Amino acid sequence: MLARVSRPSIRLLLTLAVIAWSASSATAGQPPTAKTPAGEPIRIGVSLIQSGANTALGQDFNEGTTMAVEEINARGGVLGRPLRLYNVDDASDPATAINAVGKLIDVDKVSAIIGPSSSGVVLAVMPIVERSTVPMLVTGATNSKITEQAGVGGNKWVFRLNIDDSVMATALSDVVSKEVKSAVIVAANNDYGRGAASFFQKRLIQNGTKVTSIEYYTNGQADYRPMLTKIKGDKPEGMIVVADAPDAAPMAMQATELGLSNLKVYGRGTVVTPEFLRLTKDQKIWNGAKEANRWAPAGSELEQRYRARWAREPRVLAVLPYYGIVVLAEAIKLAGSDDRTAVRDALAKVNLNIPEIGPVKFDANHQAHHDMFITQWDNGTVKTVSRQPTQ
Amino acid sequence: MLIFVEQILNGLTVGSLYALVVTGLALTVGVLRVVNFSHGDLFMLGAYIFYFFFSALEISYLPAAILTIVLMGGVGVLFERVVIRKVVTRSWQIQLIATLAAATIINNGVIVLVGSMSKSTPTTLNTMLVEVGTISLSYQRLLILAVTGVAFLGLHVFLKHTRTGKAMRAVSQNREAAESAGIDIAHISRLTFLLSAALIGLSDALVTPVYSVFPAMGMVLTMKAFAVLTVGGFGRVNGAVPAAFLLGIAEAVGTGYLSSSYTDAFAFAAMILVLLVAPQGIFGRKVGIY
Numbered sequence: 001m002l003a004r005v006s007r008p009s010i011r012l013l014l015t016l017a018v019i020a021w022s023a024s025s026a027t028a029g030q031p032p033t034a035k036t037p038a039g040e041p042i043r044i045g046v047s048l049i050q051s052g053a054n055t056a057l058g059q060d061f062n063e064g065t066t067m068a069v070e071e072i073n074a075r076g077g078v079l080g081r082p083l084r085l086y087n088v089d090d091a092s093d094p095a096t097a098i099n100a101v102g103k104l105i106d107v108d109k110v111s112a113i114i115g116p117s118s119s120g121v122v123l124a125v126m127p128i129v130e131r132s133t134v135p136m137l138v139t140g141a142t143n144s145k146i147t148e149q150a151g152v153g154g155n156k157w158v159f160r161l162n163i164d165d166s167v168m169a170t171a172l173s174d175v176v177s178k179e180v181k182s183a184v185i186v187a188a189n190n191d192y193g194r195g196a197a198s199f200f201q202k203r204l205i206q207n208g209t210k211v212t213s214i215e216y217y218t219n220g221q222a223d224y225r226p227m228l229t230k231i232k233g234d235k236p237e238g239m240i241v242v243a244d245a246p247d248a249a250p251m252a253m254q255a256t257e258l259g260l261s262n263l264k265v266y267g268r269g270t271v272v273t274p275e276f277l278r279l280t281k282d283q284k285i286w287n288g289a290k291e292a293n294r295w296a297p298a299g300s301e302l303e304q305r306y307r308a309r310w311a312r313e314p315r316v317l318a319v320l321p322y323y324g325i326v327v328l329a330e331a332i333k334l335a336g337s338d339d340r341t342a343v344r345d346a347l348a349k350v351n352l353n354i355p356e357i358g359p360v361k362f363d364a365n366h367q368a369h370h371d372m373f374i375t376q377w378d379n380g381t382v383k384t385v386s387r388q389p390t391q
Numbered sequence: 392m393l394i395f396v397e398q399i400l401n402g403l404t405v406g407s408l409y410a411l412v413v414t415g416l417a418l419t420v421g422v423l424r425v426v427n428f429s430h431g432d433l434f435m436l437g438a439y440i441f442y443f444f445f446s447a448l449e450i451s452y453l454p455a456a457i458l459t460i461v462l463m464g465g466v467g468v469l470f471e472r473v474v475i476r477k478v479v480t481r482s483w484q485i486q487l488i489a490t491l492a493a494a495t496i497i498n499n500g501v502i503v504l505v506g507s508m509s510k511s512t513p514t515t516l517n518t519m520l521v522e523v524g525t526i527s528l529s530y531q532r533l534l535i536l537a538v539t540g541v542a543f544l545g546l547h548v549f550l551k552h553t554r555t556g557k558a559m560r561a562v563s564q565n566r567e568a569a570e571s572a573g574i575d576i577a578h579i580s581r582l583t584f585l586l587s588a589a590l591i592g593l594s595d596a597l598v599t600p601v602y603s604v605f606p607a608m609g610m611v612l613t614m615k616a617f618a619v620l621t622v623g624g625f626g627r628v629n630g631a632v633p634a635a636f637l638l639g640i641a642e643a644v645g646t647g648y649l650s651s652s653y654t655d656a657f658a659f660a661a662m663i664l665v666l667l668v669a670p671q672g673i674f675g676r677k678v679g680i681y
Contacts, residue, residue: 050507052607055502056507056509059508216651222608223404223405223601225401225405226398226646226654227651227654229643230398232525249509250603253513254601256518257527257529258527259520281511281513
């Protein structure tokens with residue numbers, strides 16, 4: 001086919017393509033900044049979910065990291081140098097993530113990695129960053145194995161900012177046990193869901209609360225009616241939902257349709273969030289549900305800045321990566337360089353107090369212990385029931 | 392006992408979805424012998440089209456549904472022209488790669504254009520409930536069952552009693568003989584894809600209000616559709632439809648009595664079993680789509 005197109009046309013096409021490409025890369029990226037720092041950019045790799053079943057989580061993550069970098073660069077960057085993000089798609093899949101993170105390490109030559117978001121994916125990637133000696137900061141995955149395998153006696157290159165399910169699921173179980181005598185656990189069929197479910201089950205049984213069953217669903221599964229009908233037959237008083245809004249919302253709508261409105265709902269994902277309400281479009285659905293989470297929008301200044309930048313409310317899965325970048329920037333500043341080992345050593349020394357989430361200091365297992373929030377749906381508003389330290 | 396009945400009803404709802412989607416696949420496989428791996432992603436595209444008309448433009452339900460079906464028909468014709476026509480006479484490997492490429496493009500195209508946040512499109516029929524004892528069913532689900540029944544009745548009449556339907560069946564039985572009998576293969580080819588895509592559009596308009604719309608919704612559906620097609624007899628509409636309902640019921644009852652972790656496995660376990668025991672499908676050996 002190429003033979004039929006004349007040579008001068010191909011040259012013209014190529015020239016236009018090159019012009020278009022350079023024009024787009026010149027204008028792409030951040031909005032105009034007040035004080036763009038000069039110097040060689042500091043490279044930070046981001047492992048995002050951009051395809052597959054959980055892409056909504058990737059969009060949040062990207063917004064958080066992008067906004068953090070824009071703000072830091074507008075204030076002069078770190079060590080006088082701008083931060084630059086290198087995004088890759090991990091598709092929430094371990095095999096894809098291993099390749100994606102490999103690219104960040106070998107091709108993009110990043111100084112540190114933030115992400116991935118999914119527990120199973122993080123666990124798969126941990127050996128890679130250890131072998132390649134690149135520091136990685138986890139900001140969302142909640143399976144407790146990540147901490148168990150990191151820090152002293154384990155993987156010395158992985159740090160986790162967010163509190164995990166050994167803390168949140170246990171604390172929420174205590175709330176559940178005070179309010180109902182029996183509960184069903186509904187969880188995503190992956191490391192996040194299974195990890196949380198096992199903590200819930202253990203603690204609930206310890207507290208003397210009956211667990212009628214544990215039901216696992218697949219991310220992106222559209223029809224929950226068979227599972228919900230089974231729950232209806234088992235008649236528990238409470239339901240623990242380990243799910244993010246895109247799955248929890250259809251589940252909630254179908255549960256309401258099935259007549260399961262007397263069930264007390266406890267979330268351990270993103271059930272009590274504006275995103276959930278945006279999908280269910282009905283504030284009566286699961287009104288009064290409680291949730292344990294890593295952040296709550298308690299009328300914060302971050303919320304205003306986020307709305308100004310992205311024209312919507314911030315979500316916990318955007319806020320944690322935002323603070324992940326803040327923590328990484330602090331570590332690079334402490335290290336005085338972007339050398340991978342120096343950054344890793346500096347991360348172990350970070351000692352910040354972030355008003356929105358609490359103290360950030362990594363313990364011997366490289367786990368930070370910021371505050372835990374319990375939120376509740378109050379007729380369409382997210383109410384913060386409690387905020388407790390977890391040290 | 393009532394729980395069992397409720398599970399059967401659940402199974403019929405999801406079975407309706409499977410049946411409408413698989414029929415389109417059976418038509419394209421049976422009539423054109425082409426294996427289309429982007430079938431589920433066309434379903435996803437139709438869901439976003441319905442969301443666009445119904446939620447974004449806020450057109451009321453029936454016109455939005457009709458617009459979706461019509462537009463999807465157009466998508467089907469376009470798809471046939473751009474993707475299928477080049478590969479229909481080539482080997483299955485080429486067809487696989489071409490349609491898989493189309494699937495990836497559609498999937499990621501939607502993510503780039505619309506973003507990856509999931510959307511929901513509830514209708515008022517979602518919250519209007521019919522209650523019989525402890526069983527409650529929303530009007531939307533009753534609508535799904537009713538319209539699916541009517542659609543299959545219409546399809547039956549079309550395939551058995553109209554000239555064009557008979558032409559389609561002729562092409563599916565023996566392409567060369569049909570051609571020499573004077574049937575316009577290119578026309579039938581376009582029409583098959585139009586019908587297949589329109590059926591997908593109908594299923595989108597019926598089923599999307601009950602679930603939610605997100606980019607990955609087509610992926611497992613493609614695989615399950617092929618599994619159902621294998622069970623019912625590859626390329627046979629009148630095998631695919633009962634197989635689809637059977638699968639829906641099996642999934643619902645199985646989830647109810649075993650566990651939700653195994654839900655997706657039923658389709659593929661059935662497919663493996665059929666391939667081992669009765670590879671022509673459980674409804675016997677017969678040539679042609681109907």
